[in-house]
Amino acid sequence: MRRLKRGILKFALLKLLSETPRHGYDLIREIREKGWAGGAGSVYPLLAALEAAGFIAGRDEEGRRIYELTEKGRKIMEERWADIGRFFEDDGEEEGTRDRRAQMRDSAARLMQAVSQLGYNSKPESIERVRELLDKARKEIYEVLATE
Numbered sequence: 001m002r003r004l005k006r007g008i009l010k011f012a013l014l015k016l017l018s019e020t021p022r023h024g025y026d027l028i029r030e031i032r033e034k035g036w037a038g039g040a041g042s043v044y045p046l047l048a049a050l051e052a053a054g055f056i057a058g059r060d061e062e063g064r065r066i067y068e069l070t071e072k073g074r075k076i077m078e079e080r081w082a083d084i085g086r087f088f089e090d091d092g093e094e095e096g097t098r099d100r101r102a103q104m105r106d107s108a109a110r111l112m113q114a115v116s117q118l119g120y121n122s123k124p125e126s127i128e129r130v131r132e133l134l135d136k137a138r139k140e141i142y143e144v145l146a147t148e
Contacts, residue, residue, distance in 0.1 A: 009038050010046055011084045014069060014077050017056055021068035033102070 009031075016022060016030055024044055031038040047067060050056045055073035058065045069077075115134070118127055 008084065009036075009042060010050060011077070011080065012036060012038070013043065013046060013050065014055060014073055017067055017069045018074065018077060021066050023064040023066050025064075027067075 012031060013027055016027055022030070024040070024047055027047075028038065028040060028043050031043070047056065047058070047065075050073070051058050051067070053072075054070060055076060056067045057070050058067045060066075115130060118130060
């Protein structure tokens with residue numbers, strides 16, 4: 001997952017809202033699909049701040065808060081686009097690369113689901129064996145990264 005540069009998440013939200021009105025969960029999902037870091041703990045407070053500043057407007061619809069860009073939000077995007085636009089441009093990755101990264105994230109999520117099956121009733125030797133497997137996988141991943 002790519003970390004966003006400090007302050008760029010607000011522009012990522014504004015960019016997504018310039019395309020279509022969205023609710024918070026949809027914005028989080030879209031951000032994650034693009035491989036950017038940004039969860040509920042950062043997105044929802046930022047949405048509230050952007051709304052308070054008048055860059056976006058929210059309305060309640062079917063139990064969700066739907067946000068859309070205001071004129072003030074469009075204006076700030078236009079003013080700052082020269083500085084931030086390159087961040088949103090295609091970075092030259094092939095579509096297959098994006099797909100492979102999404103598949104890798106899915107594999108990691110499935111791994112964590114399997115690990116979470118260990119619980120209070122799990123045998124100590126089972127927990128130790130899984131810990132060893134995870135440590136081995138982590139080390140092998142670092143070996144792969146070291147050869148790039």
